[in-house]
Amino acid sequence: MSTKLGMKHFWPFFWKLANPKVFMRWSGLCLPWIIALTVLCLGTGLIWGFFLTPDDARQGSTVKIIYLHVPSAFIAINGYFVMVLGSLFWLVRRQHVSVLVAKASAPIGMTMTVIALTTGAIWGQPIWGTYWVWDPRLTSFLILFLFYIGYVALWAAIDDQDKVADLTSVLALVGAVFAVLSRYAVIFWNQGLHQGTTVTIADGVSQKNISSIFFQPLLLSMIGFGLLFLTLLLIGARTEIRAQRLQVLEGLERLK
Amino acid sequence: MIQLFTRDVVLSVRSGGGFGLALVFFLILVVLMPFALGPDQSVLAKIAPGLLWLGALLACLLSSDRIFGMDYEDGTLELLATSPLPLESVYLAKAAAHWFTTGLPLSLAAPVFGILLNLNLEVGGVLCLSLLLGTPALSLIGSFGATLTLGVRRGGLLLSLLVLPLYIPTLIFGALTVNAAALGKELDGSLIPILAITLGAIAILPFFSAMALRANLQ
Amino acid sequence: MLKVSNLSVGRGRISLLNDVNFMLKAGQALVLRGPNGVGKTTLLRCVAGLQDPLLGDINLEGSVAYAAHAEGIKGSMSVFENLKFWADVYGGSMTEEVLLAYKLNDLAQRPAANLSAGQKRRLSLTRMLVTGCDLWIMDEPTASLDAENIALFYMTIDSHLQAGGAALLSAHNDLNINAETLDLAQFCKARSIVTSNFDEPLE
Structure with a gap:
């Protein structure tokens, strides 16, 4: 492998991953390292965040749920993004691995949405005085959850693998358009009380809405959650590929 | 395209499946509401715009799994797919026929049913207008959902699971417009987002629906 | 009018017919024969453009009308x-x-x-x-017809062919028309499966 991994080298390699064998080899090689990194980042980030930062002046120790809430929300959205990209690649390039990655991404993203909503509710009780408000951001996440459910349910409803891959991909793309539309409709519908985005990255410079004492462990747990997503995604996709292989081998056996 | 639209309208009028049923379902929903919420006139007037929009939306959804279902089962869809008519047009014609037999009568009936919920006629006019602009989007989205669940046995429940989240933006803008009118505000272009969703649905959904139909006919 | 070369068709991922080759000129009819389940309908659906073939080419000139088993009558x-x-x-x-x-x-x-x-x-x-x-693709057109109507069918096909049309028919028994017959049983020997590289050992 060349030491300079420029874009020129990246894309040909990326497309090669669409071959199940290549994908299995590379994901198998990377997985132990990614798991180790996940444990390291998530462990450090969460322990640092939970035990080694002071309580917030106003919010007390409740603020510490932020180390679960913000990263899970971040992954919930990006999981949907991965799902849409995988679906798009399938419709354009007709290679199974991409749609299997999309399929694997959905339940992870869905779970992350539930985690984000639950931790948000637990945090909201003492701070806002209620578990749930119809705030735009909360509402958008609930809607995102509904979109995830639809996608997963469609996968479960049809047996023919190629057909269901097409249909779920179409749903993912149309769903993405309507999810974005819902987001803006909901903002229009109710200006909310949720605080602004916690971490915004603009022009490569981190602008912080919270003080850096909380920010550093938060960043670490966000990276940790990102790696956790990658780990689960790879394991999920590898399982799906093995299931496909099993189907093909069974088919071959029946032909003999 | 026109021939398919006309045929679908004729079929739904003759078989009595979609045409009257959605309207009656809408009426029953409106009649049940006061039983659930109490007969207080001021409460009913306050929630009437939202209820009527929601009722119209559910009535639209209820009839959408038959849009392609009948033609799929009796083989017509296969024959249409091999005809010179592109599947995009098949989808548009069928969605249009669905709107003509459900969305249009629902929109016109909504202000009349609104009287039962103490909705004044002026707001009723805005409600009718917003439904006229919004129900085409509901029919288009419902038909799109129907192309996805075509081969699924008893796909009705799955269809609502897929379609209801897609209805959210239309519902939000629709109900928002009528609620604002009920508070005595000017329209001020609040119908534009509804129209935009309908036009956007016309622009993108035929392409994706045709793709889904093709996959389902494989 | 129709040229089918090296065509493989199947249901799901398993191929039913392999390496099918035939040609159809204007004024000709071809009867695809074979027992139930051999893949007649699948082949016709592929030619009609409803289904993608697993392999091979279908070259088609002129307009096509397809009549399936399900008649699509309202x-x-x-x-x-x-x-x-x-x-x-x-x-x-x-x-x-x-x-x-x-x-x-x-x-x-x-x-x-x-x-x-x-x-x-x-x-x-x-x-x-x-x-x-121009081209009629008909799946078991004579099913549930009596002798008199089968005769009418033969007459209609004849006049269609004479007018420069063509017909691709399927049947599980003999059709008494002036047409070549292609027995599909010969194509279903080497059945295979579309593996999309999933059959390669993974690790």
């Missing part, structure tokens, strides 16, 4: 209305004479729901006439 419309609809869809013309081909003229105004199986089949055969297409 029971609440009359025989005439059913035919008129398809004539409109194909941009063809609907005349009273067309009804004579299968003697449907007396039934023209009857709701299609009240037709017998044989009458429905005659309606679906008449449908091919109103499409005005």
Whole structure:
């Protein structure tokens, strides 16, 4: 492998991953390292965040749920993004691995949405005085959850693998358009009380809405959650590929 | 395209499946509401715009799994797919026929049913207008959902699971417009987002629906 | 008019027929023969463009009308209305004479729901006439027809071929028409499966 991994080298390699064998080899090689990194980042980030930062002046120790809430929300959205990209690649390039990655991404993203909503509710009780408000951001996440459910349910409803891959991909793309539309409709519908985005990255410079004492462990747990997503995604996709292989081998056996 | 639209309208009028049923379902929903919420006139007037929009939306959804279902089962869809008519047009014609037999009568009936919920006629006019602009989007989205669940046995429940989240933006803008009118505000272009969703649905959904139909006919 | 080369077709991922080759010129008809489940319908669906072949090419010139097993007849419309609809869809013309081909003229105004199986089949055969297409692809066209109507069918096919049309038919028994017969049983020997590289050892 060349030491300079420029874009020129990246894309040909990326497309090669669409071959199940290549994908299995590379994901198998990377997985132990990614798991180790996940444990390291998530462990450090969460322990640092939970035990080694002071309580917030106003919010007390409740603020510490932020180390679960913000990263899970971040992954919930990006999981949907991965799902849409995988679906798009399938419709354009007709290679199974991409749609299997999309399929694997959905339940992870869905779970992350539930985690984000639950931790948000637990945090909201003492701070806002209620578990749930119809705030735009909360509402958008609930809607995102509904979109995830639809996608997963469609996968479960049809047996023919190629057909269901097409249909779920179409749903993912149309769903993405309507999810974005819902987001803006909901903002229009109710200006909310949720605080602004916690971490915004603009022009490569981190602008912080919270003080850096909380920010550093938060960043670490966000990276940790990102790696956790990658780990689960790879394991999920590898399982799906093995299931496909099993189907093909069974088919071959029946032909003999 | 026109021939398919006309045929679908004729079929739904003759078989009595979609045409009257959605309207009656809408009426029953409106009649049940006061039983659930109490007969207080001021409460009913306050929630009437939202209820009527929601009722119209559910009535639209209820009839959408038959849009392609009948033609799929009796083989017509296969024959249409091999005809010179592109599947995009098949989808548009069928969605249009669905709107003509459900969305249009629902929109016109909504202000009349609104009287039962103490909705004044002026707001009723805005409600009718917003439904006229919004129900085409509901029919288009419902038909799109129907192309996805075509081969699924008893796909009705799955269809609502897929379609209801897609209805959210239309519902939000629709109900928002009528609620604002009920508070005595000017329209001020609040119908534009509804129209935009309908036009956007016309622009993108035929392409994706045709793709889904093709996959389902494989 | 139609050239099929090295065609493999299948259901799901498993191929039913492999390496199918045939040609059809204007004025010719071809009967695909084979027992139930051999892949007649699948092959016809591929040629009609409903289904993607697993491998191979289908070159088609001219317009195609397809008649499937399911006839797509609307029971609440009359025989005439059913035919008129398809004539409109194909941009063809609907005349009273067309009804004579299968003697449907007396039934023209009857709701299609009240037709017998044989009458429905005659309606679906008449449908091919109103499409005005060059190539007719018909899946077991003679099913549920009596001897008299089978004779009418042969006559209609003959006049279609003489007018420069072509027909691709499937049947599980002999058809008594002037056409070549292709036995599909010979193509289903080397059945295979589309593996999309999933058969390679993974680790």
